[in-house]
Amino acid sequence: MTQKWNAAAALAAMGLSLTGGVASAQQKLAPKKQLTAQAPAAAEALLRTPEGYKLKETPFPDFGYMVSTQDYLNKYSDQPIFRLKTDFPTVKPKKQPDFVQKIDFRKNPKEYLLAVRDYSFDGNLPDWDPFKNTKRGWYHIPWLHPSTEGPNAYPPNGGTEGFHGLIKEAPLSPLQLGPGQKGKDGGYSVYAITLVNDMAGYTLGRMWADPNNPDPRATDRRYGGGFPPGTVFAKLLFTDAPQGDDQLPFMQNPLQWTAYITENFWKSSKRIVTKVNLLQMDIAVRDTRADGPGGTGWVFGTFAYNGQVNNPNKFLNLVPVGMMWGNDPDNKVNTTNPFPPTETKVNPDLKETVIFPSKELPPQHLGWNGRLNGPADLNTTSCLSCHNAAQYPAVSSLVPDGAVPDGGPKPPPQGGTAEWMKWFQNVPAGTSMDQRVYSTDFSFQVAIALTNFFTVKGKELQGNWASDYQLAPVPITRGFPD
Ligand code: HEC
Structure with missing residues (x-):
């Protein structure tokens, strides 16, 4: 039960719903109270990013193994989530170190x-x-x-x-x-x-x-x-x-x-x-x-x-x-x-x-x-x-x-x-x-x-x-x- 609630709430906080689509600005703000009550650390982490959900940034997956999204939000949201950086230069850099x-x-x-x-x-x-x-x-x-x-x-x-x-x-x-x-x-x-x-x-x-x-x-x-x-x-x-x-x-x-x-x-x-x-x-x-x-x-x-x-x-x-x-x-x-x-x-x-x-x-x-x-x-x-x-x-x-x-x-x-x-x-x-x-x-x-x-x-x-x-x-x- 709680798992399901958290997933939905987390997505909502990021401006998405389980049925898909980006929520309106009003919806984005709405879950704040609920989230804070249930999972304070997770809520804070999410609400700190005003731009909300970031669409997949690289064509490559960021990582292979991780705790579930719910566990991350509930227990480990003080920890980083690894993002792969692959915006490689297309021109050879001029200067060596x-x-x-x-x-x-x-x-x-x-x-x-x-x-x-x-x-x-x-x-x-x-x-x-x-x-x-x-x-x-x-x-x-x-x-x-x-x-x-x-x-x-x-x-x-x-x-x-x-x-x-x-x-x-x-x-x-x-x-x-x-x-x-x-x-x-x-x-x-x-x-x-x-x-x-x-x-x-x-x-x-x-x-x-x-x-x-x-x-x-x-x-x-x-x-x-x-x-x-x-x-x-x-x-x-x-x-x-x-x-x-x-x-x-x-x-x-x-x-x-x-x-x-x-x-x-x-x-x-x-x-x-x-x-x-x-x-x-x-x-x-x-x-x-x-x-x-x-x-x-x-x-x-x-x-x-x-x-x-x-x-x-x-x-x-x-x-x-x-x-x-x-x-x-x-x-x-x-x-x-x-x-x-x-x-x-x-x-x-x-x-x-x-x-x-x-x-x-x-x-x-x-x-x-x-x-x-x-x-x-x-x-x-x-x-x-x-x-x-x-x-x-x-x-x-x-x-x-x-x-x-x-x-x-x-x-x-x-x-x-x-x-x-x-x-x-x-x-x-x-x-x-x-x-x-x-x-x-x-x-x-x-x-x-x-x-x-x-x-x-x-x-x-x-x-x-x-x-x-x-x-x-x-x-x-x-x-x-x-
Ligand atoms: C027995 C084989 C072996 C020895 C000895 C070894 N490496 Fe590696 N090294 C690997 C393998 C396999 C990887 C790739 C997987 C990983 O990251 O561990 C790697 C990865 C690396 C990387 C990341 C870049 C890359 O893609 O290879 C660096 C830098 C590196 N090693 C440096 C060193 C240095 C410095 C030493 C000696 C102090 C050393 N290695 C000894 C096998 C070895």
Whole structure:
């Protein structure tokens, strides 16, 4: 009963009725009293928007998973509703970000990384909402809302949630973050939300110019595609760890968001409203000074959250971990730092990764033989060894055989073999690791988006494409159940 009443009242407050059509101005105002009596928070939120209901603003759905409209209005209306921003620039922006022009990332890597952070924060804090950014245009990647389906589906019950647009990303292995993280049944999860700057937005606009017929050539160099120099991606990663008896000192004093996520990573498809804690921030910059040899054309960097830094602006508790622009393809030494990480072991032999140990930096496991990887990432890979494999359709797995399960006391026996080293080459920007398929130019979200789109479109058209039978697809997966 109450549910029905609320739905009708909510629609009425937005200027609509259940029978359709826009209500008159008088009707719009009428339900104020009723609403206030029944659901004060919801009523206030709605009545604050004098323009009323906004018709669907993008051709793409905003999110995939959310509590019911009634529950949102009654219980969570103090929380944001995620809106996808896809008003991409149609003309290539003229100016690259200042740091790309002014700071040499090889000479002053930390300065560069902090400048990327400041640029990504500028106008996007505290809500990480590009609609509120009055300084610069930032955008989202469309088509991350559905759960990938089929035999190769990953992650289970993924797809974005409706408070902050967080996409289900990866499980955490026990002890991955530190000695105090034993884990929970079904596993802790990592969820993330990425913003892209105007340069990236321009390329996405070309890809999605026709929202019903995306063009994968937009990110592939062979067709004149690829993200332009000055492209920046910035991604915040959140986790539901630690819970129960688990303790992680650097996760005290957390930056928390409310999110609608699965109870655990692997076993449950039931979504719950719960708090998640900021764990990591990743950035990726297309910088021509990183073009090979000795680089990929991309600079990747990461930050780890440390609540004990205790900055009043909690986003500034993100401590730089390191940066990489190449995979050090000639270095085949097979070592890993086992879980749990207790100290950050820097490998001084690497020429294309730099790590910034400091007293603020929580102990890091890093990646294979000390290459850069973040707290939520595998200790057997690196940012770029994985992102090399971003392509559509996905036919190269993200990690070499033996890279998972990760975290064990010994490095994988395959480490350093010719087959393994295929993932540690410096694949140039806009180039696919496998020439048969399109490069999504180091962006996995673009690869996931295209996979989602064509899966859904095939179903809608009730048909298949012959091209799908040419290649054996692989899941865009980072892990397997323990
Ligand atoms: C095991 C594979 C893997 C590793 C290692 C990895 N990533 Fe990713 N990354 C992904 C996948 C898959 C996505 C897309 C889904 C998502 O957002 O999580 C992604 C998304 C991203 C994005 C959003 C843009 C995009 O579309 O790709 C950024 C930025 C990023 N990663 C940076 C990093 C950085 C920096 C590191 C190292 C600290 C790193 N990644 C390590 C697999 C990986």
